Amino acid sequence: QLQLVESGGGLVQPGGSLRLSCAVEGLILDHYSIAWFRQAPGKEREGVSCIMGSVGTNFPDSVKGRFTISRDNAKNMVYLQMNSLKSEDTAVYYCAARYGLGCVPRRKEYDSWGQGTQVTVSS
Numbered sequence: 001q002l003q004l005v006e007s008g009g010g011l012v013q014p015g016g017s018l019r020l021s022c023a024v025e026g027l028i029l030d031h032y033s034i035a036w037f038r039q040a041p042g043k044e045r046e047g048v049s050c051i052m053g054s055v056g057t058n059f060p061d062s063v064k065g066r067f068t069i070s071r072d073n074a075k076n077m078v079y080l081q082m083n084s085l086k087s088e089d090t091a092v093y094y095c096a097a098r099y100g101l102g103c104v105p106r107r108k109e110y111d112s113w114g115q116g117t118q119v120t121v122s123s
Contacts, residue, residue, distance in 0.1 A: 002026040002112035004095050009117030012085055020080040020117060022095030033098045034078045036069060037107055038091035038119075045094070047105030049080060059105040062088070085121045092116040 003025040012018050022034065035050035047059040049069040056069040068081045078095060096110035 002097055004097060004112055004114035006093060006095050006114045006117040009093060009119045011120045011122065013123050014086055014121055016085050016121070017081070017083045018085065018119060020082065020093055020095075020119070022078040022080075022114060024076045024078065024095075024097065028073075030073060031099065033101055033103050034069075034071065035096050035098065035103060035105075035110060036078075036080045037094045037096055037110075038089075039094070039116075040088075040091040043091075045107050047107065048093070050103035050105075051078060052101045052103045057103050082119070085119075087121050090119060090121050092118050 005023045008018060008020040033050055033052045036048040037045050038048050039045040048063055049058045049067050051069045051071050058064045058067055066084045071078045094116045095114045097112040098110045
């Protein structure tokens with residue numbers, strides 16, 4: 001059973017930045033693709049970004065050029081650096097793990113999930 005715990009969310013003004021962290025237990029990061037998803041109120045959970053090995057990919061055009069995913073295998077951590085935040089980025093952000101080296105934007109492909117961290121962009 002894999003454990004993933006997100007942190008780093010909070011309130012930020014439009015144009016600001018946040019770095020989200022995902023601490024993982026029970027897995028070796030090199031064996032998994034780790035993705036960030038988000039879910040805004042009233043909307044379906046959508047894939048945001050994913051890292052496979054050392055290669056990161058952003059899924060929606062809306063975050064390309066603004067979000068960067070990275071990992072630190074020694075610390076069992078995955079990060080999502082979010083810059084130039086917009087109000088539409090407001091959501092609960094989740095990290096998720098998928099066995100194997102393959103990044104896909106579909107949430108059903110991921111086996112393990114964290115509990116989420118709230119990101120609110122306002123004012």
